[in-house]
């Protein structure tokens with residue numbers, strides 16, 4: 001907890017500029033928060049009434065611990081609120097997405113065009129036999145085509161399951177298999193650092209033994225595949241769009257009909273399929289986008305996340321579109337072709353709201369203050385942070401060098417499971433560097449011990465949410481027991497799996513994960529997932545993985561590996577093991593360090609005590625070893 005103690009000392013408050021407070025949707029956080037807690041259902045109902053429903057709810061919430069139904073019996077379609085509603089309200093020619101890449105190519109898609117593309121693809125999916133409730137895996141570059149694919153599924157009530165395109169064959173296969181996807185939507189490749197990274201071959205390999213996958217819908221980016229190439233199960237994405245009708249009435253979805261599955265790392269080797277439903281997710285992503293980013297009609301908004309993560313789902317696709325703003329989507333990395341590329345685009349497009357991750361900020365910081373100084377960043381008013389704790393040094397750099405003291409920072413804490421922001425300050429409220437801040441409207445949080453007793457101010461404990469909320473996960477796909485665990489770990493509360501502390505003024509500081517989940521460059525990676533990838537290398541008998549503090553990535557991965565009889569440790573073997581992890585899981589999960597060992601510390605029940613490995617590695621107190629085997 002040394003790092004935490006250090007952070008707790010940071011208590012300086014940064015007040016927002018007057019213009020931001022005066023123009024904000026939420027001018028008085030305290031009173032709106034109070035109102036939202038005094039009558040939570042009335043609060044969410046008021047927000048829900050800003051959106052369109054084919055039929056209104058009988059009841060806002062039906063809470064049958066730990067199962068919730070929000071907007072009971074209401075009917076809507078999220079794409080109707082994200083697209084049709086704006087087209088109907090005179091925004092047909094307003095740009096919805098500006099899809100850009102590393103080379104400065106851009107593609108603008110208006111709300112009218114988006115309606116056309118999504119409707120056609122939706123009809124195309126129907127023509128392939130995909131219907132309401134079917135699962136469709138999406139393995140796409142971070143371009144507007146990915147958003148179109150997601151929205152087309154949502155239009156017809158098919159459940160999308162986006163898999164981050166940085167994942168490799170093994171990770172993709174597990175996800176397609178678990179969801180029993182009927183189709184996979186993919187592209188020939190994605191672009192990164194000027195290189196084409198093939199996607200289609202990975203999909204073909206991943207589905208080789210999965211006979212329930214009936215179709216691959218392929219975005220042939222360079223029209224390089226000839227007609228003969230189209231086998232009976234491969235359909236061309238744009239041909240399907242072109243050949244389908246543009247009239248596709250949205251499927252009437254119940255508020256509780258599933259919208260998507262998104263896999264996230266847990267404490268076992270198998271990822272959890274977090275399930276989100278329609279109505280509550282729509283209301284909460286709409287509300288938080290509006291209030292936390294203070295989105296206004298003419299704002300240019302840019303979230304640098306990838307659609308493969310929850311941040312991309314909620315804050316590239318659904319939340320911003322529900323608010324009808326113009327969003328930028330970029331395919332590529334923040335440092336290519338040069339480390340000022342993001343700031344170049346902020347200037348070029350006049351970005352007002354910018355949302356990124358601490359790992360990116362720390363990386364860009366290293367290139368120096370001169371780089372952002374070259375650009376006009378004066379349009380920025382809200383700067384968001386997400387994915388991991390932002391250290392005060394990075395916070396201040398972001399504030400000074402990007403916001404130039406004129407923009408506010410919102411440090412948004414939330415999870416795949418929560419669907420939307422849970423803890424953050426709103427733009428009109430003073431922020432403290434390194435502390436996410438205050439609970440969102442309708443949300444009550446606490447920091448407690450394992451029994452659920454509240455911790456005194458500034459003491460680190462388990463972060464819990466005390467009430468159900470509209471965008472909460474409804475279950476884990478096919479594994480209700482894993483869902484129930486969130487609510488049973490500390491009875492009565494939702495356990496986030498994070499450690500946190502709350503100061504005397506009620507600002508929450510999230511310190512990090514409490515479980516065996518790593519946070520590498522803001523991405524959640526289960527230690528068990530990496531370990532099982534390592535043992536796929538034929539030379540490896542057993543492996544244990546820990547996270548080590550890393551200045552840029554938050555955590556780096558170190559693996560302790562026991563080799564099988566007959567294999568000798570060598571540098572070359574380390575590289576081969578890294579290759580195995582890259583092939584199975586993808587580059588983000590590759591260990592930075594590998595150490596060969598003869599044995600691993602284990603509990604009597606055979607569980608690897610990663611805590612001990614970590615303590616030894618970092619030269620810390622070993623702590624309780626009573627369960628150690630020997």
Ligand code: 6R9
Nearest residue numbers: 386387388389411412413414415416510524
């Ligand atoms: C949105 C997202 C969730 C985990 C979460 C926590 C960490 C996210 C944070 C943060 C401190 C923040 N996390 N935002 N920690 N401050 N502002 O990242 O979802 O990929 O599911 O990760 O990320 O540890 O539990 P997800």
